[in-house]
Amino acid sequence: MLYSPRSVKVMSADFSEVTVTSLRCEYLENPLGIDILSPRMSWVLQSDQRGQKQTAFRVLVSSSLKNLNHDTADLWDSAKTESDQSNHLEYAGEQLTSRMRVFWKVRVWDMAGRPGRWSEPAFWSMGLLRLRDWEARWVSFQFRGQETALPSLRKEFDISGNIQSATLYATAKGLYEIRINGLKVGKNLFAPEWTSYRNRIQYQTYDVTELLGAGRNAIGATLGEGWYAGWLQQWPPEKNVYGSDLELLVQLEIRTDDRELHLIMTDGSWKASLDGPILTSDMYAGETYDARNEWRGWDKPNFDDGNWKSVHMKRHLGKARLVSQLNEKICVTEEIAPIALSEPRSGTYVYDLGQNVVGWIRFSLRGKAGKTVQFKFNEMLNPDGTIYMDNLRAGCLAEETRRQTDEYICNGAENEYFEPHFTYHGFRYVEISGLGYEPTLADLVGRVFHSSASSSGLFACSDELLNRVWENATWSLRGNLMSVPTDCPQRDERMGWMGDAQIICQTANYAMDLAAFWNKWIKDIRDDQLGDGRYPSYAPYPLADDRSTGKSAWADAGIIVPWTAYVYYADKRLILEHFHSARGWVDHVHRENPDLISKQKSHGVDWLNIGGTIQNEFFSTAFFAKSAGVVADMASVLGKEHDARKYRRLCNDIRAAFAREYMADDGVLAGNSQGAYALALAFDLIPDHKRRQVATRMVESMNDNDGVLTTGIATTHLLLCELSRNGYHDEACRIVKSRQMPSWGFMVEQGATTIWERWNGYVPGVGFADNNMNSFNHFAFGAVGEWMMRELAGIHLDPSHPACKHFAIRPRIGSSFAWVEAYYDSLHGRILSSWKVAGNRASLNITVPVNTTADVLIPTKDVDTIEESGKKASMSEGVSTVKAGENNSLICVESGSYEFAFHV
CATH class of the missing domain: 2.60.40.10 (Immunoglobulins)
Incomplete structure (x- = not known):
């Protein structure tokens, strides 16, 4: 419990x-x-x-x-x-x-x-606050060709005196790993991470005091292509989008006990080589590592680097701002042992981790020098037990067959191991060929990594299927936090899709502490906003043209995500810095659509709906109204009363235009689809006196389809919340508990351990869905977690009291659930809601953090029968108000833990 x-x-x-x-x-x-x-x-x-x-x-x-x-x-x-x-x-x-x-x-x-x-x-x-604090300069191996190995750079130096402190500031154009005296610096992976490199490059700060000693020392770095110079899906794909030269910038500041400052920095004295063991390492394709090329002791003092070349040094630091990384680093967060090992073909072995994960493996092996062992990674198996690779899509890379595939070339040592450096995979299964002997389960371990934000929420209930759905959603969420919120971790895409982020952001904030993560990514969004106010469809946005900008729902994430972050984390500075940008997008849509019905050329859609299409203008106008209202809310928080009135008036005018254009007198909305009703109700586009009627039409639309979902990623979670909000909670529960396709239960019944991109990603007797777009780790449909936490557990945030300074506990007790337990770790502390039903009695146990208050809604109007810790609730310490309503009782409480009991 x-x-x-x-x-x-x-x-x-x-x-x-x-x-x-x-x-x-x-x-x-x-x-x-x-x-x-x-x-x-x-x-x-x-x-x-x-x-x-x-x-x-x-x-x-x-x-x-x-x-x-x-x-x-x-x-x-x-x-x-x-x-x-x-x-x-x-x-x-x-x-x-x-x-x-x-x-x-x-x-x-x-x-x-x-x-x-x-x-x-x-x-x-504190970091390096002024540009002139950087005495280091960018260095590179300037003439690296496409067929050469990744560059490694090094320098040796002497330190006299005892070291008091040593701080390393480092970044790269590309990715970097730094080693000092034979040891890796930090736990960071893929540093400096992905930003809009033309505008902003992050640097990292490390305390390396323990890695150095008096006398001779050595520092070395290996660079990877990463997002900077590796393949990026650009339709068509491109390489070297931000640049082709991999560059390093390092400043090591060492203070000795005589207070002398020793400065070791990247300059023309460094040496570099292209003869190392990492032949290729691409985010999409995988890594090829030739262990025969390893340099013994290259990252330690007294290494013979006579064959290494002098680096090329740039005189200036460039136009991109150097900023400190203030989001949690990407790093390994856990290891997973495989649960099964099979041999579907002679000499081909398949490991099953039992869980779809994001990361890579560490594999122990042996083999003659020159033997090549191949590792293929993906999420599903073919009927013959081999790994299913077709959904990774061909055509992104020059080598069409090289997708999520690592290769290791043995050096002949008695014990070798392989672990990549600058690639990552989405996978449950690993297929190994070329080994030449039968491996064991103990030879392989899965290494899971992502942006290492901590967990902040947990949901559990009496339905084990729903518990698995929550777990699947959180696994998909974690795996797709890779410096930016990606759509998927396996195929040739992995972009920071904004529409997916605004869909999942409520669930994401319940599940993980993403305050720092959103702060970083919102800067990426702002950096790549166009001058006319259009936001890109994904951020960072590496394209040189505007072909994927200004799409409703996706561009609107540039407003919805920052506001949601404010509601959860009370970060007024965030919206102050972002307000001009947010206003720019709404102003752009208004300029293009003065009649307030959004008819822009580029529309977003309710992606992956199954028959419940929403008209483009309907969809775009709904998001236009939503964003205008959010900008008004931002302005109010910031004390910009003129702007607040302006955008509130605009929002109300759009709502009126929407109702005139798309709502009939009988409450039927244009298109008569489940998603259309859910969107209009969730965004408060329906006049109050019409809400009940429109909600009835929503349920009728569902009944017309035999109660089966037709919604896509943008409206499924909204449909559930609006069913519960408008008196049809039992219908929402029936949908969530379904095991028939389309449903989350159907995915679980097929063995899913993450959320699928498509409802029908795999159907027994039919097979896999369209290989061109069929990810088995896609968090968008995981937005059902918002409904679980808000409607079942009843944890409601109040935007007028952000970060849960004041909040509500309003669980929907019963509806075929025997019990529900959940917690959310707010900035003020843990909020807990735990209820259960036994016969005609129910209990609700809650925790309200110190320094906060809460409104608790008990589903009985007979206030005199409500007990708290064995006595009448109104007489209980910490209870300030008890008030009977039409069907519920409102109890206002101060901080503390409470045990309510009542009849249902």
Whole structure:
């Protein structure tokens, strides 16, 4: 069970029992390289006492841990400040400069005015804030040909004196791996990650003090093509979209105990070679590694690099801004052992991980020097037990047969292992050929990686099928967070599709802490917005033309995703920085459609619907209204009252035009499709007096199709939410619990462990769907998670009190479910909702974080029969209001854990 009853603690008379935990700066724990001049600090409060809240805080910020431990705030002392703010407190002390290490701690005063104890200390470091702080220069092996191996670069240097600290700042045009004295620096994969490289390149900051020593040292780097110079699906595909030369920029700053600063940087003294073991490594195609070309000790001192060439050095750093990475790094988060090994053909072996994952493998092997072993990766098997590869699509790469395929050429050592460097795969199965002997299960391990944002939510219920759907959705979500929110992780696409992101963003925020991730990606969106306001369909947008821009639903993600991030994380700075951009898109659509019916040339659609087509203008106009309303909401939050009135008026005018154009007097909407009704109701395009009628027409449209879904990725989750919202919750439950195609249950019945792109991706007796577009790891239909958390578990966020400062618990109890449990880790702490039904009695256990309040809706109007912890709810500590409604009772509560019991 997720719920546990509150415990009783003995409180000190002098100190509050409220504790301060989870100190973060710009959403990250102890981050390195912050390049924001006024970083924001946040913390979480813990207490078992009901009604607890913060009435004041004091933050101390020091230049050393020693000072902080002595309560000496030489950088900033906020003094005791009467406020309940515990998120996004802006630093307001002495000016922060490049390279500074900053230490801080917090204490708070509770509801009785008693001070708590100081938190444990936390820290952040500043990055390189000015361009002139970069003394390093870009270096490359300028004349690398297409048939050569990936470049490696190195430098040796001497350090006299004991090393006090060492900080490495690094980035690349391409991807990089850096090693110092034989050891890999950091756990990052695919650094510096994907941005709009023409505008912005991220750098990473590492503390490498422990990797260096007095005397001779060596630093080495290997570069990969990645998104910068590798293949990108461009219709037709292209390579070297951002550039062809792989370049490295490194600045290593070492301080010794005599306070001397030693600077090791990329310059003309570095050497490079193209004779290394990584022959090719492409995100789509895979990697070829020739172990015979390994250099023993190349990343250690005293290596003979006489055959290596001098690098080419650029004089200037270029036009793209160098910015610190402030989103969670891509790194390995878990390992998975295979569950089965088969031999469908002689000498061909297939491993089954039992779970569709994103990452690569580590494989132990042996073989004569020159033996080539091939590894193919994908998500499904052919009927003969070999790996199914057809849905990876041919034609993206010069070698049409090379898709998600790695090759390892043995060096003849007694024990070898293979693990790639600059590629990744979406797969459950691995097919190995050329090995020459029968491997064992223990020879292979799956290495799962993605942008390493932490989990923030969990859902469970009495229906095991629905639990598997939640797990599938979260697996698909994690696997498609690869610096940007990709559509799929396996075929020749993997772009940051914006429509898919705005569809999944509610579910994604319930499931994972994506505040830093969205902050980074929203900058990518803004960087590639066109001058006339059009957003691209995916970001980063590497195309040189506008052929995939301005599509409704996809472009509207440029407004919907930032606003949703604000609702979940209360990040006012985010929407302040983005407001001009968001307004630009709405203004563009308005200019092109002065009559307010969106008839633009480029339309988005309810992709992958199965018969429930929505008219293009209907679909686009709905999103036009939605975006105009969101811009008005942004303006209100920012105090821009003129803009708020302007865009609210525009939104209302679009709604009126929509109703005139597409709604008949009897409530039938143009097209009469499930998705059309869901979209119009979800976006509040229907006049209040018509909502019930239109909702009835929605259900009639479903009945006309025998209750079978016809919706696509943009409206399926909206349909479920609107059914529940408008009195048809049982219908929504029936859809979600179905095992007939099209349904999530059908996918699970076919063995799915992630969400499929198509409802009919594989049908027994029919086979696979259209190979041109048939991913088995596509998170869009996973947006059903929003309905699970919001309607079943009842955790509702309130946009007027973002980040769950105030929220609602409104579960829909019953409807063929015996119990539901869920939690969401908000910025203020864990929110829990857990209910169960036994006969005519029900219980609802909740947790409300310290410093927040909640409205709880109990599904009975007989308030006098509602008990809390064994007594009348209205008499319970922490309950401020009990009010009977038409069919429910509203109970307003302060922070704490509560146990409600009532008749149903």
